[in-house]
Amino acid sequence: MSTLLDKRKFYIDGVWVDPAQARDLEVIDPSTEEAVAVISLGDQSDTDAAVAAAKRALPAWSRVPPAERLAHVEKILEVYKRRAKDMAWAISHEMGAPQDMSLNSQVASGSYHIQNFIDAFRDFQFIRPLGDHAPTTMVAWEPVGVVGLITPWNWPMNQVTLKVIPALLAGDTCVLKPSEIAPLSSMLFAEILDEAGLPKGVFNLVNGDGLGVGTQLSTHPDVAMISFTGSTRAGIAITKAAADSLKKVVLELGGKGANIVFADADDKAVRRGVQHCFNNTGQSCNAPTRMLVERSIYESAVETAVQVAEETRVGSAHQPGRHIGPVVSKAQWEKIQGLIQAGIDEGARLVAGGTGLPEGVNRGYFVRPTVFADVSNDMTIAQQEIFGPVLSMIPFDSEEEAIEIANDTPYGLTNYVQSSDGARRNRVARQLQSGMVEMNGESRGAGAAFGGVKMSGRAREGGIMGLEEFMDSKSISGWDRDA
Structure with missing residues (x-):
């Protein structure tokens, strides 16, 4: 079909690159049952390249002052708002949200979460006293490392912003695997981050399916954390896959409210x-x-x-x-x-x-x-x-x-x-x-954590708790409060 959008490339180390091996998949418009785009499904070498780029970028990005990381996210929000109509088009065509709902709810959920993280982060204390009873014991919040982010198709920007933005603010670097059914919005999001001037390697995107890139991220020795939103069945599989490397695993799964x-x-x-x-x-x-x-x-x-x-x-x-x-x-x-x-x-x-x-x-x-x-x-x-x-x-x-x-x-x-x-x-x-x-x-x-218990997983996404999900805490005694 001559009008198919060619979206085969991945965003790795600050540039759009061809997949190591062509594995085409058509993106189907659910309103028409016709293909609107073609993507490529990544394999192990694509995943390895993205993780390696994130690992190289981690030392420098984790040391960037919080105020500078915040400035990057504020720029992302500015570009995101400017591209809102493009984003709404992508979401309507990949997963079927009607035009008005796509712009006013789907796209708007992304800007809402980005703004809420900006507000929460402004007052975030990376080093805070344990309490009055222990004045020289401090709790420090530090980046987890390279994080793998696996997102679903039903609320694409809602889920992507709830993961990518706190990871960036925390000082983590990341590899995003969006749903292969609805990848166009995430590819546009990568363009937005690129335009906002994020340093190369801090954010990477590889398309793929759960059995392929999803499993590769979940088992990768250089990935310190997996944040996954999707089905309970897939969440269980990811937990098992991640167990051998003792990753931090955060799951936001199904519901039956x-x-x-x-x-x-x-x-x-x-x-x-x-x-x-x-x-x-x-x-x-x-x-x-x-x-x-x-x-x-x-x-x-x-x-x-x-x-x-x-x-x-x-x-x-x-x-x-x-x-x-x-x-x-x-x-x-x-x-x-x-x-x-x-x-x-x-x-x-x-x-x-x-x-x-x-x-x-x-x-x-x-x-x-x-x-x-x-x-x-x-x-x-x-x-x-x-x-x-x-x-x-x-x-x-x-x-x-x-x-x-x-x-x-x-x-x-x-x-x-x-x-x-x-x-x-x-x-x-x-x-x-x-x-x-x-x-x-x-x-x-605004900022209330989103997440569940039991078979819904135990993620806490959004606001202060959503920031802390992408960090590790460190307790330090003997802190010199005057230094």
Whole structure:
């Protein structure tokens, strides 16, 4: 196809270089099922070259004064904002986020995180006293070293900025392996870092798949840390691969969030919850995909959910508007269809959507916004992460039962609570087994750490904790406070 973008090169040691060996992979536009670009999948020699460049750059970069590293990141933010429309185009075409959502949510999440890291870093103390009881004992925060960063396709810039920016600020050098399904945004991000004047070798990018470059980074003796966002299955494989070299491994994995709606919740709670579940076509690890509703308002909640599903428009990512786009790939589409069918087969009440393409659509990986009622928590659709616009609704009778159902999952990323009773909200939030709890539709504050527990991994990304993830602490006694 003559209009294919040629994106075969890798960014290594400050320049774009050809792969050691041509291994072409087409990037498919999920709205059209047609290729938009061709990349190359790296092999061991490409990974080795990128790691070697990062290792060479580490001594100098780790000694760059924090204020200078901050200035580099401020320049990155400036260039990133200028390239926002280019970035939105890339994300729409590689993973299917609709035009407006791509610019206003996908791209904006990157600038939001960069700014939050800038704000957190300004007051960051690299050497701080342990406490008043030990005035000459200090805690020093120092770079981990060369870090391997492996990111997914669902929120490309959200995940890339949550890893690359704190790594740079910490004084680490890095090798990024973005998702091979959605690599165009990360390649543009490499252009942005290049234009911002980052010293060569500090940031490197090699495309590849998990079995190839992902494994090579996870096992590489010169990589001190792996930060991975993606599936729980892949996170387990990375942990095992990294074990022999005792790397620091930080994992941000899947989720199956419960949204507990009590009878005294505000009028918009159900509508808000369904829309949140369908946002990004359901392709968010923190999506509230299980809606637990107090029985006295359950049937009216089901009616509202059906109404929202029927109002939710599905359309091409190339179009402006408030619709949802396709899911990322044919494999993802087929997986979602299989899980919707499992919900039907296991006896859940299908009240909206279902299998197959939406009406009037004959190409593209589009999924019908789907709602199941009368789901029991042991059903496949309640236990497995679907990663599509599919909501499971479950009734409950008591606060204790709601907490028990919410916690009855291998995952523990984000849970949600809707109630006008502040004491109950606080009580329930403390009993939910998750890294995050959002209540009454209020977003967590800037710099609040993103991450989970259990099979969701235990990463803490964003803000002060996200900076500390990319550093090692050192305790020092006998410090001369006057020197």
